[in-house]
Amino acid sequence: MSQFVDRRLSGKNRSAVNRQRFLRRFKSQVRKAVSEAVSGRKVEDLERGQKISIPAKDLSEPVFHHGSGGQRQIVHPGNQEFIAGDQFDRPPGASGEAGGNASQDGEGMDEFVFELSREEFMDYFFEDLALPDLVKKQLTAVSSVQRVRAGFVSSGNPANLHVVRSMKQAIGRRLAIAAGPREALREAEAALEELVAAGRDGSPEADELRAEIETLKARIAAVPFIDTWDLRYANRTEKPLPSSQAVMFCLMDVSGSMDEKRKDIAKRFFMLLYLFLTRNYERIDVVFIRHHTVAKEVDEEDFFSSRESGGTVVSSALALMHEIIQARYPTADWNIYAAQASDGDNWEDDSPRCRELLERSLLPLVQYFAYVEIEAEEPQGLWMEYEQVKAAHFAMQRILGLEDIYPVFRELFRKKVA
Amino acid sequence: MNLESPIAGVRKPLSEGSEWSFELLDLYDREIGRVAAHYHLDTYPRQIEVITSEQMIDAYSSVGMPVGYHHWSYGKQFLATQKSYKRGQMGLAYEIVINSSPCIAYLMEENTMTMQALVIAHAAYGHNSFFKGNYLFRTWTDAEGILDYLVFARNYIAQCEQRYGEEAVEHILDSCHALMNYGVDRYKRPASLTMAKEQARQQEREAYLQSQINDLWRTLPSKQGAEREKQVAHFPAEPQENLLYFIEKNAPRLEPWQREIVRIVRKIAQYFYPQRQTQVMNEGWATFWHYTLLNHLYEEGRLTDGFMMEFLQSHTNVVYQPPYYSKMYSGINPYALGFAMFQDIRRICEHPTEEDRRWFPDLAGSDWVQSLDTAMRNFKDESFIAQYLSPKLIRELKLFAVVDDDQKEKLEIAAIHDDAGYRAVREQLADQYNLGNREPNIQVYQVDLYGDRSLTLRHYMHNRRPLGSSTREMLRHVARLWGYNVRLESVDQNEHLHLQLDSET
Numbered sequence: 001m002s003q004f005v006d007r008r009l010s011g012k013n014r015s016a017v018n019r020q021r022f023l024r025r026f027k028s029q030v031r032k033a034v035s036e037a038v039s040g041r042k043v044e045d046l047e048r049g050q051k052i053s054i055p056a057k058d059l060s061e062p063v064f065h066h067g068s069g070g071q072r073q074i075v076h077p078g079n080q081e082f083i084a085g086d087q088f089d090r091p092p093g094a095s096g097e098a099g100g101n102a103s104q105d106g107e108g109m110d111e112f113v114f115e116l117s118r119e120e121f122m123d124y125f126f127e128d129l130a131l132p133d134l135v136k137k138q139l140t141a142v143s144s145v146q147r148v149r150a151g152f153v154s155s156g157n158p159a160n161l162h163v164v165r166s167m168k169q170a171i172g173r174r175l176a177i178a179a180g181p182r183e184a185l186r187e188a189e190a191a192l193e194e195l196v197a198a199g200r201d202g203s204p205e206a207d208e209l210r211a212e213i214e215t216l217k218a219r220i221a222a223v224p225f226i227d228t229w230d231l232r233y234a235n236r237t238e239k240p241l242p243s244s245q246a247v248m249f250c251l252m253d254v255s256g257s258m259d260e261k262r263k264d265i266a267k268r269f270f271m272l273l274y275l276f277l278t279r280n281y282e283r284i285d286v287v288f289i290r291h292h293t294v295a296k297e298v299d300e301e302d303f304f305s306s307r308e309s310g311g312t313v314v315s316s317a318l319a320l321m322h323e324i325i326q327a328r329y330p331t332a333d334w335n336i337y338a339a340q341a342s343d344g345d346n347w348e349d350d351s352p353r354c355r356e357l358l359e360r361s362l363l364p365l366v367q368y369f370a371y372v373e374i375e376a377e378e379p380q381g382l383w384m385e386y387e388q389v390k391a392a393h394f395a396m397q398r399i400l401g402l403e404d405i406y407p408v409f410r411e412l413f414r415k416k417v418a
Numbered sequence: 419m420n421l422e423s424p425i426a427g428v429r430k431p432l433s434e435g436s437e438w439s440f441e442l443l444d445l446y447d448r449e450i451g452r453v454a455a456h457y458h459l460d461t462y463p464r465q466i467e468v469i470t471s472e473q474m475i476d477a478y479s480s481v482g483m484p485v486g487y488h489h490w491s492y493g494k495q496f497l498a499t500q501k502s503y504k505r506g507q508m509g510l511a512y513e514i515v516i517n518s519s520p521c522i523a524y525l526m527e528e529n530t531m532t533m534q535a536l537v538i539a540h541a542a543y544g545h546n547s548f549f550k551g552n553y554l555f556r557t558w559t560d561a562e563g564i565l566d567y568l569v570f571a572r573n574y575i576a577q578c579e580q581r582y583g584e585e586a587v588e589h590i591l592d593s594c595h596a597l598m599n600y601g602v603d604r605y606k607r608p609a610s611l612t613m614a615k616e617q618a619r620q621q622e623r624e625a626y627l628q629s630q631i632n633d634l635w636r637t638l639p640s641k642q643g644a645e646r647e648k649q650v651a652h653f654p655a656e657p658q659e660n661l662l663y664f665i666e667k668n669a670p671r672l673e674p675w676q677r678e679i680v681r682i683v684r685k686i687a688q689y690f691y692p693q694r695q696t697q698v699m700n701e702g703w704a705t706f707w708h709y710t711l712l713n714h715l716y717e718e719g720r721l722t723d724g725f726m727m728e729f730l731q732s733h734t735n736v737v738y739q740p741p742y743y744s745k746m747y748s749g750i751n752p753y754a755l756g757f758a759m760f761q762d763i764r765r766i767c768e769h770p771t772e773e774d775r776r777w778f779p780d781l782a783g784s785d786w787v788q789s790l791d792t793a794m795r796n797f798k799d800e801s802f803i804a805q806y807l808s809p810k811l812i813r814e815l816k817l818f819a820v821v822d823d824d825q826k827e828k829l830e831i832a833a834i835h836d837d838a839g840y841r842a843v844r845e846q847l848a849d850q851y852n853l854g855n856r857e858p859n860i861q862v863y864q865v866d867l868y869g870d871r872s873l874t875l876r877h878y879m880h881n882r883r884p885l886g887s888s889t890r891e892m893l894r895h896v897a898r899l900w901g902y903n904v905r906l907e908s909v910d911q912n913e914h915l916h917l918q919l920d921s922e923t
Contacts, residue, residue, distance in 0.1 A: 002451070
């Protein structure tokens, strides 16, 4: 008879190392695919796995094999119409080894397709952004927890010993264990009193009762005052941090000078901010406001795809954001974050007005306001004005490449960690 | 034949529902084992492991080795398997069984009782008895030592990675894997070793190798080179078919640890070599026995009709052979051909026709259990087909042979399933399973001892068939192991040179 072994609980993921080796070997291809995927995703949709496809020829494992040509004989099953000596044309595309069977899933044999897990995908996403490791870890962690009290347990760390609880426990135990002997003691004493009252003080029964009383008293005295059994420890468990809601405003200039590359940088900037927020808030609304000379609230698709020509009036967007806050996001209920991306171009006279709007009406309402100027050759008018804004929760950064995005968050992040 | 169960009169099915439990597995295994013993199936001890689908994917991606060293190609395999499994393109029921003693077979926890019984019969009794009985496995593999050897290989390669870096090891492994099919001795019998001996020998080799045996270096300082040159004009004296063995012993620039890795890959290639030569037989044998064993139990009344319906459905899927014009056609299905041939041999033994008596005078009317056992023990795919493919089966499968000659404009039908064609079709099909024809015949031809130390490989062309597109890349792999230029020449039967490639151009 056979030996049956249940291996279901012994480790899975035996191939995890091999999988990592594979990813490492084809790092550049995977990174390219991830980068393309990020461009195609929505801001709110960053955190999931991704199907990655790599050209199959890049990862072939070669062996010596025959090429087409020469003379071959092959036996096939299912003859219907042929007789020996029949001649016919070569079927198209079947000249090579084994014929070219197209794959059933329509993906074609030329691509090797596999799934990246959410964690792996995030790793690649972070890679370009030059995030410090600690930050990566914080962002990848699923949720933050708080240790909270959760009653008492009978085993634990001496530091957590709960004295009052333990004493109460001890009293209860002493009462319970001594209850029987005490009852017997009372009965024995009553009986002795009766005997004494009856004048039989010296009788053997009375002596016997006295001896019994002594034993019972000794037994009651022997019940320990406190026992390891009584000890109680304060218990703590981890509870997910209570989180509340936040709204994130994405403001972007869509005037003629914002090209695709700049928009892509802006998009990653928004994505990263969104990620930071998802760590701290359960519910997040995202509001997209685009502007050229007039501002408009739009959905994500329009936000990243549309491109207008003409001038730029940044204050229009700030004013619209203010209106929306007033109308829909009362500060009592919402944490408000804003991120503004622009190439820095603005109508000459508008910049001072922007600063005023920002300082007077917006900064008092928001938790954090970040401004990025993307790929401007030199600081523009808006930058000059914003530089004068003095507020702890205002950050600005000029971005030339993807690695410049992170410093914008440093301030924000430091606050959250503290 | 007495088909009665030993518990006479009991006709109660073993179980009704589709859920399995360890008690039921045990019960089914006993019953299948009892019937297998009735048919004289001789097996290694069986170890049947219940695993999850994830573990099954793991097992798949290490090409059936229960313990494997790390390499990216297994990661690639894993990703591909995982993907197709998740999409439901592939069931993970049958195949994994390890040629070791005890013979390890895997059952997946998601399967129904029927499937578990099918896998037990197929793998733990079918494949297992084939591993134990077939002459190729008996000669070339060491079922008792393989697990130890794999553990040794895994540890050794892990050590090398620590010492020399993962990348250096990976490069060597890449090149060795590329040459894996050329790392087998086809005729010499390797001595079997225990793990302890293997380790001792490995250390010895490491101490010796580099300092001692290298013909190439030894010739260097000698002043009387010119005289010697005449003596050792041709090295190696005979062409060598085992490229990896030749490289392990003679490559001038390999470090001892690199030689050991070449050796490990070579050993594993040798271990899998019989499997590649007996695909049709091995699968056919296992399929024949799961079919026969379970049907026997059904006739005894130990299996329900529902069980049989489910069993037959998956059995039929496995042995389906799509015709050549079908979209699903991708060559001959080894399960279908193997199963049909073993069934056919049984038929010839039990109910021979006049034709069978003419074609198989020794087989017709003989004891089928005995005859099948002989067939299983003494053949490989090529010889098995040449010996046993019957005209009836050729007719049933409607086999036909096509000639594709690049010097002719059209394809030609060489033979079909008729009196004139049986022998030709049979011969041709057998030839198709000859590994020597399937893979290009490439051998070590010469090392330029006194010149640039280049290695010359010769491709002996068969039917004028040229090498494929990967040749240049392959030469780079060989050159990485050899350390100097590698030249490849394609020659035809008349030693006429058709192609010459150098790795350094």
